[in-house]
Amino acid sequence: MDNDILVSNSTRYLIMDFIGEGSFGKVAKCLNLTTCNTEAVKIHTNSKENIIQKEVKMLEAIKALDPEKDNIVRFIEGFRFDDLSCLAFEMLDKSLFDLMRERRFMPLSLNEIRPVIHQLLVAFDALKDIGVLHTDLKPDNIMLVNHKDQPYKVKLIDFGLAAPVSQLKVGMAMQARSYRAPEVMLGLPLSEAVDMWGVGCVAAFLYFGMKLFPGNCEYHWMKIMVQLLGQPEDHLLSTGIHSLQYFSKKRDALAYEDLMAFSSLLKSFLHLDPTKRITPKQALKHPFLTMTHLSDSDPLPGCPSPFQRGELMILMPAFGSLRVLRFLQFQ
Secondary structure, three states: OOOOEEEOOOOEEEEEEEEEEEOOEEEEEEEEOOOOOEEEEEEEOOOOHHHHHHHHHHHHHHOOOOOOOOOEOOEEEEEEEOOEEEEEEEOOOEEHHHHHHHOOOOOOOHHHHHHHHHHHHHHHHHHHHOOEEOOOOOHHHEEEEEOOOEEEEEEEOOOOOOEEHHHOOOOOOOOOHHHOOHHHHHOOOOOOHHHHHHHHHHHHHHHHOOOOOOOOOHHHHHHHHHHHHOOOOHHHHHHOOOHHHOEEEOOOHHHHHHHHHHHHHHHHHOOOOOOOOOOHHHHHOOHHHHOHHHHOOOOOOOOOOOEEEOEEEEEEEEOOEEEEEEEEOOO
């Protein structure tokens, strides 16, 4: 298709090269034969018509914004040619992902990250003003305008999954998994905060040179998120329609106390200071082994969250010895 010509109602585009490809189709580097400007044309070959029209509607909405001031790609026009849907945009340089790959994922400095984050915040503030969510922020969708002449000048691109805030529904799927907000994973009410989570994930990617959260498994994602940021508060877990896919309700307070007793003994075994490490005599008197905490039938103070992650190993008396009972926490 190289050197072919795409024809719209206003101009003709000479295809010079293909510079990108995705599930939707291809992106062509084109020469606008009317203006002699180099422009990017997104050619849909695999998308359904309703998806294409949704994207065009969002692009028409963002035309109300200033592409330069608001750091958003300039949309030129949409047209059909030979039964293909085409979207023309200003030509930009390369994505932040491309830049990181060229650097072999060597982290950026804070002075390099700062202007990128500032420009993204300006873009999302503008989108918030017109009630639009991007919903697909990732380094691939942040373009350097002209890295040689304007280092770290960026623009937000790809509004194929953008949505009006008014049309958000609980349980909607959005965002690449590594950049997906917890409210999407848990099935909570959605808002513009979804995009801000994405900004945080991009900032971390630029600083560490790697994704903060894994993209291969939702359960692994949730585990890492809890390890880094802590467990979501109870009111969030209670509200989320998907919460029980990742969290289970604790059976009783004694199960939690038993886990805490085991954790306490484990830490005593692994004390870094050998002079403070637990002795055999002390360990034999530890509550985890004497099980005094399990003999108390009254609820213990400071009762923990009703939600517990994953599985617990519960030690209980059976026929004069200790038997390990493994069960999923749920009620």
